[in-house]
Amino acid sequence: MIDPRVASGLRDVPPAVMIPRERMLASFRETFAGFGFVPIETPHIERMEVLTGKGAGSDEVLRQIFEVTNKGGTPGELALRFDLTVPLARFVAKHVEELGVPFKRYAIGSVFRGERPAKGRFREFTQCDFDTVGTESAVADAETAQVIHAALSSAGVPAFTIKINNRKVLDGLLDSLGLSDRTGAVLRALDKIDKIGRAGVVKELVGERDSRPASPTTAMAPDMTWKEDPDLVDAGEPTSHIRQDAKVGAHLTADQAARVLDFVEAGKGRAGVLAKAEADLGSHPRAAEGIANLRSILDLLDASGVPQDRLAIDLGLARGLDYYTGVVFETNVDGWERFGSVSSGGRYDDLASLFTSRKLPGVGASIGLDRLLALMDEAGWLKGTSATAPVLVANFPGGDVNTYARLASRLRKAGIGAELYPDAIAIGKQMGYGSSRGHKFAVIVGPDEQGKEVFNLRDLATRQERKAIPWSDLESAVAGALNGASS
Amino acid sequence: MIDPRVASGLRDVPPAVMIPRERMLASFRETFAGFGFVPIETPHIERMEVLTGKGAGSDEVLRQIFEVTNKGGTPGELALRFDLTVPLARFVAKHVEELGVPFKRYAIGSVFRGERPAKGRFREFTQCDFDTVGTESAVADAETAQVIHAALSSAGVPAFTIKINNRKVLDGLLDSLGLSDRTGAVLRALDKIDKIGRAGVVKELVGERDSRPASPTTAMAPDMTWKEDPDLVDAGEPTSHIRQDAKVGAHLTADQAARVLDFVEAGKGRAGVLAKAEADLGSHPRAAEGIANLRSILDLLDASGVPQDRLAIDLGLARGLDYYTGVVFETNVDGWERFGSVSSGGRYDDLASLFTSRKLPGVGASIGLDRLLALMDEAGWLKGTSATAPVLVANFPGGDVNTYARLASRLRKAGIGAELYPDAIAIGKQMGYGSSRGHKFAVIVGPDEQGKEVFNLRDLATRQERKAIPWSDLESAVAGALNGASS
Numbered sequence: 001m002i003d004p005r006v007a008s009g010l011r012d013v014p015p016a017v018m019i020p021r022e023r024m025l026a027s028f029r030e031t032f033a034g035f036g037f038v039p040i041e042t043p044h045i046e047r048m049e050v051l052t053g054k055g056a057g058s059d060e061v062l063r064q065i066f067e068v069t070n071k072g073g074t075p076g077e078l079a080l081r082f083d084l085t086v087p088l089a090r091f092v093a094k095h096v097e098e099l100g101v102p103f104k105r106y107a108i109g110s111v112f113r114g115e116r117p118a119k120g121r122f123r124e125f126t127q128c129d130f131d132t133v134g135t136e137s138a139v140a141d142a143e144t145a146q147v148i149h150a151a152l153s154s155a156g157v158p159a160f161t162i163k164i165n166n167r168k169v170l171d172g173l174l175d176s177l178g179l180s181d182r183t184g185a186v187l188r189a190l191d192k193i194d195k196i197g198r199a200g201v202v203k204e205l206v207g208e209r210d211s212r213p214a215s216p217t218t219a220m221a222p223d224m225t226w227k228e229d230p231d232l233v234d235a236g237e238p239t240s241h242i243r244q245d246a247k248v249g250a251h252l253t254a255d256q257a258a259r260v261l262d263f264v265e266a267g268k269g270r271a272g273v274l275a276k277a278e279a280d281l282g283s284h285p286r287a288a289e290g291i292a293n294l295r296s297i298l299d300l301l302d303a304s305g306v307p308q309d310r311l312a313i314d315l316g317l318a319r320g321l322d323y324y325t326g327v328v329f330e331t332n333v334d335g336w337e338r339f340g341s342v343s344s345g346g347r348y349d350d351l352a353s354l355f356t357s358r359k360l361p362g363v364g365a366s367i368g369l370d371r372l373l374a375l376m377d378e379a380g381w382l383k384g385t386s387a388t389a390p391v392l393v394a395n396f397p398g399g400d401v402n403t404y405a406r407l408a409s410r411l412r413k414a415g416i417g418a419e420l421y422p423d424a425i426a427i428g429k430q431m432g433y434g435s436s437r438g439h440k441f442a443v444i445v446g447p448d449e450q451g452k453e454v455f456n457l458r459d460l461a462t463r464q465e466r467k468a469i470p471w472s473d474l475e476s477a478v479a480g481a482l483n484g485a486s487s
Numbered sequence: 488m489i490d491p492r493v494a495s496g497l498r499d500v501p502p503a504v505m506i507p508r509e510r511m512l513a514s515f516r517e518t519f520a521g522f523g524f525v526p527i528e529t530p531h532i533e534r535m536e537v538l539t540g541k542g543a544g545s546d547e548v549l550r551q552i553f554e555v556t557n558k559g560g561t562p563g564e565l566a567l568r569f570d571l572t573v574p575l576a577r578f579v580a581k582h583v584e585e586l587g588v589p590f591k592r593y594a595i596g597s598v599f600r601g602e603r604p605a606k607g608r609f610r611e612f613t614q615c616d617f618d619t620v621g622t623e624s625a626v627a628d629a630e631t632a633q634v635i636h637a638a639l640s641s642a643g644v645p646a647f648t649i650k651i652n653n654r655k656v657l658d659g660l661l662d663s664l665g666l667s668d669r670t671g672a673v674l675r676a677l678d679k680i681d682k683i684g685r686a687g688v689v690k691e692l693v694g695e696r697d698s699r700p701a702s703p704t705t706a707m708a709p710d711m712t713w714k715e716d717p718d719l720v721d722a723g724e725p726t727s728h729i730r731q732d733a734k735v736g737a738h739l740t741a742d743q744a745a746r747v748l749d750f751v752e753a754g755k756g757r758a759g760v761l762a763k764a765e766a767d768l769g770s771h772p773r774a775a776e777g778i779a780n781l782r783s784i785l786d787l788l789d790a791s792g793v794p795q796d797r798l799a800i801d802l803g804l805a806r807g808l809d810y811y812t813g814v815v816f817e818t819n820v821d822g823w824e825r826f827g828s829v830s831s832g833g834r835y836d837d838l839a840s841l842f843t844s845r846k847l848p849g850v851g852a853s854i855g856l857d858r859l860l861a862l863m864d865e866a867g868w869l870k871g872t873s874a875t876a877p878v879l880v881a882n883f884p885g886g887d888v889n890t891y892a893r894l895a896s897r898l899r900k901a902g903i904g905a906e907l908y909p910d911a912i913a914i915g916k917q918m919g920y921g922s923s924r925g926h927k928f929a930v931i932v933g934p935d936e937q938g939k940e941v942f943n944l945r946d947l948a949t950r951q952e953r954k955a956i957p958w959s960d961l962e963s964a965v966a967g968a969l970n971g972a973s974s
Contacts, residue, residue, distance in 0.1 A: 001841070001842065001843070001844070002536055002537060002540065002841050002842055003842075004537070004577040004578075004580040004581040004839075004842040004843070005534070005581065006529070006530055006533070006534070006577075006581075007530070007532060007533065007534045007564070007565055010530040010532055011530065012527065012528070012529050012530070012578055012581070012582065013527060013528040013529075014527060014582065014586075015525035015526060015527055015586075015592070018525070018526040018527055018528055019525065019526065022516065022526055026513065026516075029509065029513075032875070033875035033876060033904055034875075034876060034899045034904045034905070035876065035899070035904070035905075035906060036874065036875060036876035036879075036904065036905070036906025036926075037875065038502035038505070038506065038873065038874070038875050039502060039505040039506065039509055039875075040499065040500060040501060040502055040505055041499070041500035041505055042493070042499050042500075043493055043494070043497035043498065043499070043611050044531060044567075044597055044599075044611060045494060045497055045553070045599070045610075045611060046493070046494065047492070047493070047494045049489055050489060050491070053489065063557075063558045063559070064557065064558075065557065065558075066532070066555050066556065066557045066565075067555070067556050067557065068553050068554070068555055068567065069553065069554050069556075070550075070551065070552065070553045070554065070601030071550045071551075071552075071601065072550070072601070073601065077494070078494055078553075080531075080555065090491040090493075091491075091499055093491040094491040094492065094499070095499065095501065099501075099502075100920065100923065102908075102909055102910070102920075104906070105502070110531055112531075112532070114557030114558065114559070114560065123532075124530050124531060124532060132909065135909040135910050137882075137909035137910045139882065139888060139892070139907055139908075139909040139910075140909040142892070143907070143909075146896075150899075299889050300888065300889060300892045302889075303889035303890070303892040303893040303896070304892045304893065304895070304896040305893070305896050305900070352491075354488070354489050355488065355489055355490075355491040356488070356491070357488070386525065387523065387525070388519070388520035388521075388523060388524065388525050388526075389520060389521060389522065389523035392523075395624075395626065401626060401787065402786050402787060402789075402790035403790070405626070405629070405787045405790040405791045406790040406791065406792070408791070409633075409790070409791040409792050412521045412522070412637075413792070417520055417521040417522070417523065418521070418522075418523070419522060419523025419591070420626055420630070421589075421626075422589055422619065422622040422624035422626040422627040422630075423589070423622050423624045423626075433587065433589075436587065439523075
């Protein structure tokens with residue numbers, strides 16, 4: 001006998017989780033489509049060189065890749081994708097001529113990372129990405145936040161905040177302080193402010209400068225990979241986050257650190273934040289560009305009817321170091337910030353530079369499906385049930401099973417899911433099955449009812465039964481009961 | 488620069504294929520749910536011993552498995568699943584105590600087989616399975632055909648035939664002819680009747696007997712694996728098909744072969760077929776059981792409103808050798824039989840015997856999603872479009888982009904998908920984009936219209952434009968135009 005366990009770090013997803021998950025994915029697909037995003041699918045298996053790029057020296061990435069080989073294949077040639085962004089870059093590079101730009105795609109699928117297994121961290125998880133490739137327009141920037149808003153709203157998240165920044169503002173700030181060469185270290189410290197507080201960030205900003213060189217091939221800073229950052233596991237960060245510059249200390253003076261933190265801490269909220277940033281940095285061309293972009297985005301989101309209290313400017317938000325070049329987003333569920341970001345993304349200058357010389361700028365975001373489901377489950381917001389059909393048609397012992405099949409079929413034709421119990425076992429057991437699965441009502445026709453062409457309708461929660469309803473009223477009686485039960 | 492090609496035998500699925508595919512999958516999910524099937528998901532990666540079972544000597548299976556290893560992992564321990572049936576068996580064995588039976592699940596996902604790449608044959612493809620585990624009831628048998636009927640109908644397949652047989656009838660026939668020891672060879676020959684005709688089958692039935700033993704560990708008959716049988720590649724056959732008994736010649740007398748073929752050829756259709764089978768074989772207990780099961784199924788399908796002309800008894804239908812033990816199904820699209828079966832399945836005695844001593848009988852089927860899509864595409868039945876949103880809102884150069892965002896947002900709130908073109912480029916280029924993507928209408932507000940709070944509605948197919956519609960009529964005018972266009 002073989003042990004039916006799954007491999008370490010993997011999991012089965014049971015119906016009670018899959019049902020709300022499928023519902024959420026269906027609403028995401030509808031949201032994406034409503035904005036003109038189209039679905040694509042790429043293989044789970046990619047050529048190794050596509051995944052490892054030219055920075056194949058990045059041991060951390062290579063170490064967590066799952067290699068794939070079949071008999072007769074060459075070891076080291078194939079691997080499982082670890083995100084949906086590298087496959088998007090390859091797809092766009094390959095197909096951009098026939099597809100044209102702008103190209104707006106969404107993709108939902110499994111990705112694989114050979115991490116050390118831990119609670120809530122899996123070696124296979126689902127990513128849910130949407131991107132607009134081939135435009136630099138602020139319309140696409142604003143739309144990204146709008147899609148996050150629409151998707152989370154349609155999924156039933158009651159209150160959340162989309163934090164927005166533009167990396168050019170931070171670049172301008174650091175340049176104006178003469179710290180351009182220390183951007184990486186400063187942003188890395190700032191990204192931790194929610195975890196270690198102002199004092200911790202100051203300490204890190206004025207700390208010793210690391211002597212290691214910032215070479216891109218020795219680039220993996222262990223504390224900045226998705227491996228260490230739970231944000232980057234579930235929320236589906238674009239890959240390039242794992243190609244950071246080296247860990248180099250910032251080595252700021254106390255005064256510089258204070259000025260950075262003052263700017264960033266005053267730069268949260270909405271009213272007045274951009275005006276203050278303009279007063280401080282408006283004369284710096286790059287910062288001014290970033291501020292203007294943020295203004296356009298807020299205006300477009302207002303025009304699109306996204307409520308102001310769902311949006312917040314956060315001038316300290318960096319979201320990784322080298323990848324994003326313009327607007328960045330991060331989304332927290334209000335009151336559930338400890339779960340981390342449930343959706344994040346931003347604008348990049350050049351998506352597919354590994355595969356094509358054609359420059360393809362774009363903007364996009366990822367929704368952390370698994371994390372969002374876990375959060376909503378804990379918050380009690382999932383209207384979950386383990387049954388997909390609300391009605392159980394009983395298979396009464398000694399009754400006519402063809403009648404039951406006919407009644408179940410009539411319910412389905414009326415758009416009401418109905419499950420006919422397959423075996424004519426004791427009726428109590430059938431009712432127990434229905435209650436435990438989450439069916440709402442049972443349609444029962446015993447031999448007596450059969451002769452009179454009537455049925456009993458049992459509420460499986462209250463155990464109350466409405467007796468002797470004529471078969472002709474089947475659809476209306478059941479629909480009425482279901483409406484009553486859900487209201 | 489890295490070549491952006493996919494690995495051999497794999498493929499990208501572009502929007503024009505994904506859009507009808509997603510639509511079809513959504514209708515399948517709704518169908519499954521309407522019958523009370525619940526979704527599950529299992530990992531793409533399974534432990535090797537789960538996939539290879541105790542018959543690990545089957546070289547053909549092992550040769551086509553994709554092994555998976557990460558750094559630090561033990562080679563040979565993990566592999567990609569090659570179907571959804573083995574994972575179902577493992578899942579049920581592991582979770583049956585908490586889930587209870589009957590357990591009705593559906594699963595949709597990628598499976599992987601390292602076949603030699605060929606046209607229309609891929610190393611990764613989608614399976615779409617539904618099964619009812621833990622019951623021997625004919626209700627579940629009939630429901631399997633009913634779900635096939637509902638799913639294909641909802642997908643828009645105009646006419647198809649679900650062929651039904653019960654393996655016990657064939658068993659009874661062969662037993663009554665004294666041929667029980669040659670069941671495998673006879674069924675293998677019969678399965679080819681559509682390809683090689685009666686004469687070919689007779690030739691094979693009377694041919695020389697192969698001397699190789701029918702040991703289960705040397706079981707792989709090359710001509711019966713999914714590798715050679717295109718049916719078994721796309722339509723998603725249960726795995727156990729690939730554990731056939733050895734290729735042993737049937738060695739029938741000419742008279743025996745004629746009697747088998749006479750029975751089988753007379754056993755097609757509906758009216759009278761079962762009565763004739765009963766007259767011929769009614770005294771054989773196993774055959775009588777099979778015939779009674781087929782009668783129950785037809786009665787239940789009648790009661791359920793499945794039209795008779797969608798069903799046909801085919802007493803020669805075997806669908807593989809050792810796996811199915813009761814009812815079997817195979818479905819062809821009328822007029823498109825050359826594509827092979829688009830859905831097939833049947834009843835099995837014991838699903839999870841590799842993993843548990845608990846006996847779990849069941850019945851289920853698989854829908855060949857990719858094959859069905861290819862067929863429907865060739866038949867012109869896919870109402871395909873490469874745009875998910877029917878309306879393109881133009882971004883008129885020099886106009887107010889916030890107005891466009893507001894109008895697009897209003898359309899979406901009215902349930903009408905609307906894409907706002909991100910860049911304010913020449914309007915002709917934007918219209919070209921809309922036409923080529925399959926958008927139906929464009930909403931255009933130039934600087935003149937902006938001042939007057941009106942818009943023009945352009946039909947992208949006919950290039951006709953309705954001018955100066957007030958903004959207040961936006962939703963009704965666009966909805967009206969879309970209704971007119973689709974009728």
